[in-house]
Amino acid sequence: MKFSCALETSSERIRLVNVISPLIKAGYQLVSQKQEPSENGGNIIHVIARSLGSKTQEDLIDDLSSIEGCTLFNLEIEEEGGSSAAPAKKTLDEKSVLSAIGAYYPKIADIVSQYEDSLPIERRVTALQELGRKVGGGIYQRDYSLGSPLKMPTTITRELVPALKGLSKVKAKNNVIYLIKCPFCKSSDHTHSGCHFIVGYIEGFLASNPAIDVVQVEETNCGAGSTNICEFTIG
Template identity: 30%
Template sequence: MEKLIDIELKIVSDRRDGLLLALGEVLIANRFNLLRHRRANTADGVVMVLVVQGPEANLLQMEEQLGTHWLVQSLESNPYDPTAPAAIPASVPAAAAAPTAAPSSTAASAQSQAKAVYDQKRVEALLPQIAKDYPRVFGLVLGLERGLEPAQRESTLRYVGARVGAWVYKRDFALGARLPMTGSIRQIALPALRQLLPAELEEEALKTSGSPFANPGPGITAPQCHFLRGFLEGALNEAGNLGMVRVSETSCRATGGECCKFVFHV
């Protein structure tokens, strides 16, 4: 039996007419139901808050379609908390008018780093397919990697990983307690990584010998598991209570290491 989740979406648009109808079409296509909505008109357009319910497996695809919709300027998506204040802003800050990527704002730092070098159209088209096939995603990501210029690979794959990691946190871990770093590594990062491949905890680091990105080759002198780094960053940063977590790969089989090892920094 599929799991249903309640999600609160906050959408900024410069169009008022037909907005709810257009958003409703995306929700229906992804089998989400609109439970309630609030709207505030502003000088810049409209801010709309929707509470929706639908299959957890369809969440990333729905968020991607909304976040890239031509009527949507920005999208925030969070688990619905019925105890949270229901107010929506009377005006939209100028910064909110710039398009942002779905599914959430936790990947904003990775997005800003990758923006100048990654193929946005290709990445945004790939993410719904990753959501559909998850956790069997390595074939898709490796296909993306092979089509990238060398200068694009680290930033693009790390960005894609952060988007997927943030989605996995919201899908599987968002209802848990806000944990300190050690607990987050043990109870979020490790089980999230194990959804993709075998992994072990070593003190406060994670290691794996199963990374499909760690292929030795001529001229490879740096770690290659950029997607996994981004995935772990996205999974830990989505909670918002640890500061800005960064993951470094201190050992990689691509450069002769016995395993790929990931260390966490704040």
């Protein structure tokens, strides 16, 4: 079984040798390997290799996923004898994604995008919203939970907007948030599900404020391929 994959390391200190050594020990023969820096401060390790024993695809995914400090993506498998299997995607673990977000925040658009791409299409909206809720709630608790909680609409202008500025250029008018060139928004030929991370982020941020009643957030306009302005309405 021959395969190619890319792994992103959580730190610049995790380098090519830290990836290929566990693979060799696990019984894989390396064909080629390459290292390049990632936008998140770590490294991207590209590997082409083949298994020497009776490894299954599940074994391969487990072996790659167990490499410490690395996130697996873009795995393609070719069975020996020339038959090509469909690219195998592993759904990234939410816990490891949250750890990566904590390490690289606020430069997290690529991490969220990798998580989105690893998910089955039917799960993307709900999973991204849930991830966003946890991140938004965590940011409120970290940066804004001390002191007297602010009520609406003051919390939007004095807390939510500054928090979102770490992720994107942002404006607010009353209960509407505008993200200009939102980095989580896909191009016009996608389903725009990346924006659902922001929906969850805003909901989680506001839900963590004890002075705020239950809120619902809706993306009322996606700017992909047109205005480049994504609009979120807080209800």
